[in-house]
Amino acid sequence: MSENSYRMDTKCVQAGYTPGNGEPRQIPIIQSTTFKYNTSEDMGKLFDLEAAGYFYTRLQNPTNDYVAAKIAALEGGTAGMLTSSGQAANFFALFNICECGSHIVASSTIYGGTFNLISVTMAKMGITATFVSPDCTEEELNAAFQENTRAVFGETIANPALTVLDIEKFAKAAHAHGVPLIIDNTFPTPVNCRPIEWGADIVTHSTTKYMDGHGAAVGGAIVDSGNFDWMAHADKFPGLTTPDDSYHGIVYAEKFGQGGAFITKCTSQLMRDFGCIQSPQNAFILNLGLESLHVRMPKHVENGQAVAEFLQSHPKVKKVNYSGLPSDPYYAIAKKYMPNGGCGVVSFELEGGREAAEVFMSRLKLAAIETHVADARTCCLNPATSTHRQMNDEQLEAAGVPAGLVRMSCGLESKEDLIADLEQALR
Numbered sequence: 001m002s003e004n005s006y007r008m009d010t011k012c013v014q015a016g017y018t019p020g021n022g023e024p025r026q027i028p029i030i031q032s033t034t035f036k037y038n039t040s041e042d043m044g045k046l047f048d049l050e051a052a053g054y055f056y057t058r059l060q061n062p063t064n065d066y067v068a069a070k071i072a073a074l075e076g077g078t079a080g081m082l083t084s085s086g087q088a089a090n091f092f093a094l095f096n097i098c099e100c101g102s103h104i105v106a107s108s109t110i111y112g113g114t115f116n117l118i119s120v121t122m123a124k125m126g127i128t129a130t131f132v133s134p135d136c137t138e139e140e141l142n143a144a145f146q147e148n149t150r151a152v153f154g155e156t157i158a159n160p161a162l163t164v165l166d167i168e169k170f171a172k173a174a175h176a177h178g179v180p181l182i183i184d185n186t187f188p189t190p191v192n193c194r195p196i197e198w199g200a201d202i203v204t205h206s207t208t209k210y211m212d213g214h215g216a217a218v219g220g221a222i223v224d225s226g227n228f229d230w231m232a233h234a235d236k237f238p239g240l241t242t243p244d245d246s247y248h249g250i251v252y253a254e255k256f257g258q259g260g261a262f263i264t265k266c267t268s269q270l271m272r273d274f275g276c277i278q279s280p281q282n283a284f285i286l287n288l289g290l291e292s293l294h295v296r297m298p299k300h301v302e303n304g305q306a307v308a309e310f311l312q313s314h315p316k317v318k319k320v321n322y323s324g325l326p327s328d329p330y331y332a333i334a335k336k337y338m339p340n341g342g343c344g345v346v347s348f349e350l351e352g353g354r355e356a357a358e359v360f361m362s363r364l365k366l367a368a369i370e371t372h373v374a375d376a377r378t379c380c381l382n383p384a385t386s387t388h389r390q391m392n393d394e395q396l397e398a399a400g401v402p403a404g405l406v407r408m409s410c411g412l413e414s415k416e417d418l419i420a421d422l423e424q425a426l427r
Ligand SMILES: *Cc1c(COP(=O)(O)O)cnc(C)c1O
Pocket: 085, 086, 087, 088, 111, 113, 114, 155, 158, 159, 184, 186, 187, 205, 206, 207, 208, 209, 218, 219, 220
């Protein structure tokens, strides 16, 4: 039975690492920067990408590869890699196929860090972008493409806007223009949504969130579906389809095939040159989290749903955003892509705006004020006084984060205790 034919629960626990006779049952932490070889010729083959193996942990480490293989199996991809953070994962996924002069089409409600990466930092590299509403029509979406467009980017459930992306609509437009769709699947995780099944070509993660799930280790991951035919669009992706001079002229798409080219290039070029590797220690911690991901996600969803329903019925709450509520504009689309629910993050506005939000949050006992989401402990944040502090009330309104908005990430506590905490703080 191949690893990809197991069910989600089995993959969470066992995929990626199968010990041999007498080997450690838990994945070993290979805490070594380097690896020993008998001859220079053996080593040379690795440097020519003629043989698979490890030579320096800035590029690759066995512990990381066990965990990356598990995440690839969870997403239903052909290859995966870990990065030092979610930011690094999204940068690598884009920069692996974009260069100076390229253009990206991205959903406008993506995570602020990724928005900044694309609109400010990558712009300095000569890579431009057009942002479209996730709710745009097919015509509006198609109109965003240019001759130099090389990728489409969106988030399954956006952080913190909580919009849900119509993955099929974005995949169709990307493929009609001969470019891949990259989906950041951080919030639902593969337990609740597998974007590759809906046409995404590359999937990224901030593993810092639910995958680790304990607020213990920052990390990221990239998975390739193996479905995008680089050679069919060879002129658009010369980095994959023409010789790489830094590796004696190998052509990634030829040598490693459709299922291996993207991740091999990303590891051997971008990891080599930028070095955003995850530490093997953090990869081990991430794997501990993954072993219970399928058990934790339903509980996060259960708590998010209960909290959203409670808040919606409370007179001091003006508005609740949660795609599990039938009144939410994303309810139908969320049911299609995430029939078992999305995640435990809820956002809401209080009557009384910013001041009310500040007082309310200071009265919470279980939910701590934190710049974080998606771990075992419930936490909350008022974007207007923290992550979006530089904006005035008008700008906040335009960005879809009104001054009184509270983002609450429901953890794994008892939902009765969480609701009682909300109730006393609202009072
Ligand atoms: C947190 C987050 C990121 C960035 O990840 P880091 O691990 O903090 O670098 C990217 N995308 C989404 C959706 C996130 O929530």
